[in-house]
Amino acid sequence: MIMLKPKRLRLRGKEQDDQEQELEQETEKLEDYEKEALEAIEEVKQKEEVIKAKREKKKKIGLPKRKEYSVEEHGELVEYSPPVGWSVIEEYWLLEPYCKAFIIYNEEEQEYRYQVVEPRLDPYETEVYGHLSVLLKERLEEKFFEDEKVAKELILKETFDELIDAVGFELEDRSYYKIWYYIMRDFLYYDKITPLMLDSMLEDISCNGVEKYMYIFHRNYTNLRTNIIFDDPDELDS
Numbered sequence: 001m002i003m004l005k006p007k008r009l010r011l012r013g014k015e016q017d018d019q020e021q022e023l024e025q026e027t028e029k030l031e032d033y034e035k036e037a038l039e040a041i042e043e044v045k046q047k048e049e050v051i052k053a054k055r056e057k058k059k060k061i062g063l064p065k066r067k068e069y070s071v072e073e074h075g076e077l078v079e080y081s082p083p084v085g086w087s088v089i090e091e092y093w094l095l096e097p098y099c100k101a102f103i104i105y106n107e108e109e110q111e112y113r114y115q116v117v118e119p120r121l122d123p124y125e126t127e128v129y130g131h132l133s134v135l136l137k138e139r140l141e142e143k144f145f146e147d148e149k150v151a152k153e154l155i156l157k158e159t160f161d162e163l164i165d166a167v168g169f170e171l172e173d174r175s176y177y178k179i180w181y182y183i184m185r186d187f188l189y190y191d192k193i194t195p196l197m198l199d200s201m202l203e204d205i206s207c208n209g210v211e212k213y214m215y216i217f218h219r220n221y222t223n224l225r226t227n228i229i230f231d232d233p234d235e236l237d238s
Helices: 002-061 123-139 142-146 152-167 173-188 191-198 233-237
Strands: 086-095 099-106 111-117 202-206 213-218 222-229
Touching: 086 111, 086 191, 099 191, 123 152, 123 173, 142 152, 152 173, 173 191, 191 202, 191 213, 191 222
Parallel strands: 111 222
Antiparallel strands: 086 099, 099 111, 202 213, 213 222
């Protein structure tokens, strides 16, 4: 019995050595994990600092500022010439400098008509407008469309400018203001019928269906056909 004790002690000593070695290995692994975790955290912090610095720099620099619109520098945004046989009787702003109403008259037909004139977009401006409309719908929060208390025009304008800068659309000032009108018209007002809704001289607006001209009742000229027409049934349902 006495002779076995040293052997058991040696066995226990080996087991203890193995356990200590395993513990040491686990400790080393844990230290490696901790080191990697700390390095990862530090890397994230550095990235956050870089992003924060960029944001602060952007705040200080700000988005490129547009020159305030002026007729002298940018020209008229709306241009109109009546059809042959028609003459302009009266014209007035509905939303200056973006939208005008023209009352025209045909002597032969003895007829008055109401013409809405808005900025005419060229193919590139039309493409930019389409892209921005989609992006704005994705970017703006749902409450923008539901909460009347939100400063919608300010939010829309800021987002509009940010998207132009982010996507890199190259726009001259005149094109910028033309596109901004349609964005404002469609997101803040009443889409295609906005000009009619803004005219305080109108007492009634009527539409008899798709692909038919809308009619209005004007205080000074009574019933008039407009140049506004809906080509898509979905436009009438919206």
